[in-house]
Amino acid sequence: MIKPWEGAMTPFRIYGDVYFVGTVPASAHLIDTGEGLILLDTGYPHTLYLVLEGIRRLGFDPFDLKILLLSHGHYDHLGAAKALREYTGVKTYIGAPDVPYADGTLDLTWARELGYVYNEAFTPDVPLHDGDAITLGRISIRCISTPGHTPGCMSYFFENAGKRFGMHGGVGVNSMAQDFLMRYGLSFDCRQEFLEGLERVRKEPVDILLGNHVGNNDEQTRYLRLIAGDADAFVDPTAWGRFLDRSRDRLLAQIESEK
């Protein structure tokens, strides 16, 4: 388990009004809507101070946060949501099926598997459903349900500065592995739902992929290109399809390995 500061990353502008404020273990993205800030995921509870510091280093005020959109109900993405809401008053949004994860009704936040205890239960302000749209200032975000990794995994799509941004709600095979599903008595249907979800979002045109983990989109390599002067380092319309293919292949390999 690395110490929070060992996973620190320099915050930076990805493109347009979209910024990276996360850490190596878990991404967090900031969107400046002109009428307040949107945060996509919080990361772990113990790295919240790094996210807040990142927001300030970019010249923004955490107290301008209006909307916290959570990709799904796992500890590494929503772990700091309760603290952030109490501190800033931000409204919290999550895919409806993951509300019982967030509020502690179900012990499925993956906290134990990650070596922690989930002591951050909170009731999300807004449960999201497939097809919902969230508008703030110049940003309008479309929500597409992509269950599998968790039942409430929500993918987000929006346009800004002439580019189309996309983030998948969660692709890790860990929570679709046989031993995990059996340990918690969960249905194996999540695997088929995951594959169907990948197909559903495949037709979305995405110029800039936002990963909810560093590595989903070669963030560190692209960051080096960006600071070397390539303003389009994150613009790559082929990255989305490749990412979805990789995610599908990982699950298929996992299933194959269990035979």
Ligand SMILES: [Zn+2]
């Ligand atoms: Zn997860």
